[in-house]
Amino acid sequence: MDNINVLIIEDTPDQSDALIKVLLDNNYNIAGVARNFTDALKLFYEAAVDIIIIDVFLDGKPDGITFAESINIIPNASKPFVFLTSSNDRQIFERAKLTKPFSFLMKPFNELEILYAIEMAVEKFYEQTNVFLSEEQNTVISNDSLFIKKKNSLKKVALEDILYIEVEERYCNIITEKEKFVILISLTKISELLDKSKFIKTHRNTIVNSAKIEEIFPADNLIILKGNHRINLSDTYKDFIKNMNILS
């Protein structure tokens, strides 16, 4: 499980420092702090960024919105972002609102508010609302990662690191090469959100990352994954083998 990388775009050092402190306290990584629009774009493309916190006004100009607008244009490059603003001036909001998904945080904000705002931004961005705060689910699934809420913070697991997923009622055991942990999500939800060509159901309660399969023993109803994990293969789900590219 990795920490989330946050890019901060804020021209006032005092405020960025406060923000950094809160984020670090809650196990977020700071990908960088940009003071202006150009730096922001540079950092956005150079560093690995999961979430962006944008101050609307940079040096008195609404460059924060301009930045959001420019990353919004590029397909698949955009990341969840949160606007920071000190005024609810309608005009600014009307413009900022156009950069969907739009979430904002009024200054001054407290620790809880910034964390809540980040969670909301992620939910809205990946269009899976009311996840982190409900009691039934704590994970948002993006195209390449799982965003998992752990205590007050968010964690990230790259989908390519996952070996397999074991479902137990409302819980899922996620097994990666290095670790093993439990997330809160239903089987139906998770199988809906995962790419079906990459994650294959091999059993009533098992989903396997096809990229991690080392060996398949259909006769023994057995799959061996990377790291020598043995997985049961149920007859009902054997069909996927036909779709695989069989070498030899």
Added chain:
Amino acid sequence: MNNKILIFLFYFIIQTPSLLFSQTDDNTEQKLLTKKALEFKKEINFVKSQSFYLKKDWDSTLIYSMKQLSVSKNKELNDYAHFFRGSSFLQKKLYKEARKELLQVSNKFALHLQSTILLGTISLELREFEKAKNYYNTALSLPEISNQIRSLSKTYEGLGITYFFLEKYDKAEDYLIKNETIKEKEKNDRELLSAYNSLANLYYVQYKDNQAIPYFRKAYLLSKNVNDLGKKIMAAENMSAVEENAKNYKKALEYRKEADKWTDSLNNQNKIWAVADYEKKFAVTQKQKEIKVLQVENKLKNTQRNFLFFSAIGLLLLLTGGVYLYAQKVKNSKIILHQKNKLDELNATKDQLFSIVSHDLRSSVNALKTSNSKLSATLESKNYDQLNQLIAQNSIIANGAYSLLDNLLHWALLQTKQLYFHKESIHLYSIIQQIEFNYKPFLLDKSITFENSVSKNIFLFVDLDSFKIVFRNLLDNAIKFSKQNGTITFSTNEIDSDFCEIIMEDTGIGMNQNTINELLQEGELLTKKSDSEIIGTGLGLQLCKQMIKKNNGTFKIESELNKGTKIIVTFPKMKQNG
């Protein structure tokens, strides 16, 4: 000889009318008519027509007799009317009309004799000699003629002339002599002159000059006593013709000259008549002009009257219009006054708000100032325990001032409709936690227990920022009015699928019903608080109410003095679709 006859005929024709027209003024006739007028006093038309008849005003007689005929059915009166009309037409020389009228007179008519004589005269004038002879003979045969000498002489004269024209000179001579004898007795010069003349002409035509000449002479001598110029001329000219035939030219010339003299004076008279006529005409035109002037004056008066009338109407309209406009103006000014009063009130409220806010801010900043100087003093004395306490106190003051300003800002934004308002799904529990987070120091300061027993599965559909403002204010109030070691509890009650009640309970000083009512009153910006120690603007709660309303929520207060207050806010839930 030829010459002689011509002269005679010429004069005879001139002579006839005067001979005939002089016959009307008969005494018996006049008496009879006056008597009848008295008898038929009520028949206005008859009375008028007879009086005009006697005055010889022929036109008026014609008019009233006609009226009489058209109105009355009395046979006797109708006879009179026909008689009047016949006579009048005769005088106007309308012989045929005259005959028509007179023929309608009945045989029993009192003036039957007169009307018969008139009929004879008419026939004579129309040269119907046989008819004339018949009429005159009828008149002669009537018994009453013996009593009326004038009628008798008239009849004789008419018969004489008729026979004269029928060239039965013997009979003519007989009747004319009879007429002459009667006339001579009456001593009426004019009529006698006519009689002489008739006889003279009669003899003259028969070349009985010896008999004719004395009559001519008699006529001439009589003519001197007569005022009628026509007769004088006739007599003189006859004498001249006689002398001429007798080759006595000198005498003839004298007579001729005399005739000319009379002719001249007749012409003069004619001229005078003409002048008089002209004057009359002039007078008539003058009168007509006057009438015209009067007409014009009348017209002018009419137009003046119309003008006055219309101007009066115009003025009336103007007046009503003016009154209407004035009423409108009064109405408008009333509305304006009302609005002005309202505005003044609002302005006063605003000013009051302004003064309270600045007062609050001033005291806050002042407290900070004093606290800061204390702080530096404490720093110098290195009393670190007290330092912490002072800082906590400072932050409380700053927070109070900040929330006041925040409310003020939001109030202004709300009033100017500049507030950004965007409803979205919010997680109630987390938001309550976030709000509480800011108040932790205060809760701690008063040792207040805070319980958030809100269900974690509730998502509301509201504007996050305004929602936070509402609960920040409510919590602020709850802390402000809580005692040491109190409790503040947040809980929820899901009424139905659409709405959720959020209940905030405290164990503070509470308030009475009056205060609650005041707080809930719409539009009342400033609420006076019974607790003078904790003075507020009321702005916070006012803001709360407006924000709740904007979020389609409701607001309720339940409170008991010294036990605590329960504030119940209802908000719409997020629609269950994701």
